[in-house]
Amino acid sequence: MSQELNTTIDDVLKVSGSSNPQSVGSILARAINAGQLPKMRAIGASAVNQAAKAAAIARGFVAPRGTDLTFIIGFDDIKGENGDTISAISFKPVIK
16 A cells, blocks of 8 residues: 555556545545645446546545545556557546
8 A cells, every 4th residue: 555655647546346445535635635646547347436436535535625636537558468458447637
């Protein structure tokens, strides 16, 4: 967990279908409060569901500090283990 807290702006939080959205949202909020903007990446419907929940939770964590957190959602192409291209949904945080 401490490794994920030391993310830089280029790092990615990988979210799976079994990820705890409360934990992912907390890690994301801590990184944002530390001045970093790691994006979340999810592959599969259940992972996207968990990432969306984590985004809402992170937004709730940073709101009391006056931070308006939104996300730009898009697609990423990732190379799989066997060389195939896999589409992933990415959640890029934006502070307004």
